[in-house]
Amino acid sequence: MTYQPLADADLWSRARDGDERAFGELFDRHSRTVYNYCFRRTADWSVAEDLTAMVFMETWRRRSHVRLSGDSLLPWLYGVATNTLHNHRRSLRRHRAALARVRARPTPPNDAATAASRLEAEHEMREVLDSIRKLPRGDQEVLALCVWEGLGYAEAAVALGVPIGTVRSRLARARKRLKQHLEPARTDGPRRTALYTEETP
Amino acid sequence: MIDLQPPARQDMPADRQAAWRAALLTEMTASRRLPVRRLAFGGLAATALVGGVAAALVAVPDGGQDAGPVQVVPMSATQILDRAAEAAGKVAEPRPDQYVHTESEARGDYLPGGLVREQTWYSVNGSRIGLKIEAGERFWRCEAVQRPVPSKTPADCKNQPFYRRDLPNDAKTMRDWLYRSSAVKYVPADVRAYGQAQEVLRSSRLTPAAQAAMFKAIGTLPGVKVVRSTRQHIVVGQTWLGLRAELLFEPRTFRLIGGRSVADNDRSFQPEGSKEFQETLLRGGKKRYGADRKEGTVATSWTIISQRVVDAIPPAYLKDGS
Numbered sequence: 168m169t170y171q172p173l174a175d176a177d178l179w180s181r182a183r184d185g186d187e188r189a190f191g192e193l194f195d196r197h198s199r200t201v202y203n204y205c206f207r208r209t210a211d212w213s214v215a216e217d218l219t220a221m222v223f224m225e226t227w228r229r230r231s232h233v234r235l236s237g238d239s240l241l242p243w244l245y246g247v248a249t250n251t252l253h254n255h256r257r258s259l260r261r262h263r264a265a266l267a268r269v270r271a272r273p274t275p276p277n278d279a280a281t282a283a284s285r286l287e288a289e290h291e292m293r294e295v296l297d298s299i300r301k302l303p304r305g306d307q308e309v310l311a312l313c314v315w316e317g318l319g320y321a322e323a324a325v326a327l328g329v330p331i332g333t334v335r336s337r338l339a340r341a342r343k344r345l346k347q348h349l350e351p352a353r354t355d356g357p358r359r360t361a362l363y364t365e366e367t368p
Numbered sequence: 369m370i371d372l373q374p375p376a377r378q379d380m381p382a383d384r385q386a387a388w389r390a391a392l393l394t395e396m397t398a399s400r401r402l403p404v405r406r407l408a409f410g411g412l413a414a415t416a417l418v419g420g421v422a423a424a425l426v427a428v429p430d431g432g433q434d435a436g437p438v439q440v441v442p443m444s445a446t447q448i449l450d451r452a453a454e455a456a457g458k459v460a461e462p463r464p465d466q467y468v469h470t471e472s473e474a475r476g477d478y479l480p481g482g483l484v485r486e487q488t489w490y491s492v493n494g495s496r497i498g499l500k501i502e503a504g505e506r507f508w509r510c511e512a513v514q515r516p517v518p519s520k521t522p523a524d525c526k527n528q529p530f531y532r533r534d535l536p537n538d539a540k541t542m543r544d545w546l547y548r549s550s551a552v553k554y555v556p557a558d559v560r561a562y563g564q565a566q567e568v569l570r571s572s573r574l575t576p577a578a579q580a581a582m583f584k585a586i587g588t589l590p591g592v593k594v595v596r597s598t599r600q601h602i603v604v605g606q607t608w609l610g611l612r613a614e615l616l617f618e619p620r621t622f623r624l625i626g627g628r629s630v631a632d633n634d635r636s637f638q639p640e641g642s643k644e645f646q647e648t649l650l651r652g653g654k655k656r657y658g659a660d661r662k663e664g665t666v667a668t669s670w671t672i673i674s675q676r677v678v679d680a681i682p683p684a685y686l687k688d689g690s
Contacts (some may be wrong), residue, residue: 187396190392190396195389198380198388198389199379200382202380209372212378216380216384216388223392224392227395227396238629288375291502292375295373295374315373319502320484321502326510335469335503345483351391
């Protein structure tokens with residue numbers, strides 16, 4: 168579990184009281200993490216961009232309900248992102264005006280290397296998502312948060328709004344099923360990757 | 369175990385990031401009407417408190433020994449932190465290839481059951497994989513891998529050094545660094561500097577000289593006072609806008625053993641920048657920050673149960689399977 172004493176809490180307190188700069192600071196601090204989490208759940212950078220914006224808009228809309236996990240806003244943002252992924256269309260309707268304004272802006276093209284890197288990442292991510300698609304949705308969520316995002320059980324429990332025991336059992340079940348499904352493919356699969364989890368800063 | 373990993377993280381294109389940020393703030397300005405509610409707070413019982421005081425009676429071992437008779441003397445926060453600095457300076461340095469093994473716990477009402485215990489093994493110089501065990505589950509730390517890893521425990525990890533040799537060894541330079549290095553922009557500089565010190569002390573281990581410099585530097589920060597001394601803890605803290613950020617030391621050894629955030633109505637510390645911060649809060653009609661928190665309520669705490677230098681992660685944790 169990572170810890171930032173009072174930093175997010177101070178900013179959130181100020182943002183909730185109407186300070187745009189403080190909310191902007193929280194956006195600067197966490198949008199990259201949210202953006203990449205949304206990408207990892209969708210394998211689409213463009214969709215991840217929309218979702219990231221919606222996560223912060225939803226956080227602001229429901230600000231009276233926000234509860235920080237310790238001194239970090241991040242578990243809450245992961246929870247909003249997970250819900251937004253479920254209710255994508257509803258969120259799109261709610262924030263369509265803001266989304267339309269930003270989408271209407273001209274976008275400078277990426278350079279060739281960046282474009283290739285992003286396409287390659289989308290391709291890789293689709294492979295990863297295909298490999299877990301047979302898991303129940305709840306198991307996929309726990310897997311994404313604990314293994315890909317490096318959250319501890321407690322943080323994942325806060326993000327998903329479930330007891331810590333549920334997180335543990337879902338992760339154990341997901342691992343068991345994946346092991347069964349993946350073993351035969353390991354000998355000739357195109358991607359042999361690390362068995363580590365990466366902790367978020 | 370799970371062996372499919374997503375591709376590396378990427379940044380959102382800068383122009384899009386800026387556009388979304390602007391849209392977000394526009395949305396925020398247009399819909400600023402919901403009632404606000406304070407952070408959920410409290411949950412853990414607290415002992416009776418006084419605000420910061422100039423000095424507390426501290427039981428100090430005669431002759432500086434850890435055991436034996438003690439004498440009770442009044443000590444200021446600066447004196448306590450100087451003793452902590454003196455104690456820190458006597459600790460041996462680890463080798464770069466070793467690990468720092470830490471057992472710790474965090475408490476807070478936001479945690480399921482209010483308590484999380486964890487063990488970590490973090491590489492002294494960052495060149496080896498790190499491990500955190502929480503609730504019996506392993507979480508590996510490997511911030512950068514140069515190529516696909518063939519085994520279940522990557523051998524070519526590169527992490528930030530847990531043992532920080534990059535920080536100043538003298539108190540004045542350390543103090544300057546604390547004021548310079550915090551990423552938080554809006555709270556007053558004196559509060560930022562103290563928060564940065566807390567963060568560094570919790571999230572890393574410093575060289576003896578740097579840790580000594582850190583404690584001495586904290587002792588010079590405005591608003592830092594001794595809170596109280598008991599048989600279990602010597603507590604120093606800085607109270608600002610209803611919340612006291614504490615550092616806890618073990619009475620006999622003056623070793624840092626943790627930190628807490630505690631509700632405190634002492635308003636004597638008003639650093640430069642407080643007024644502007646409070647004016648924003650007052651726009652919401654609140655009398656003051658933290659007004660609805662019961663004095664003495666502990667919001668969060670962290671405790672270092674043990675910390676020692678070891679040569680390696682125990683082999684049992686490196687075996688395949690979970």
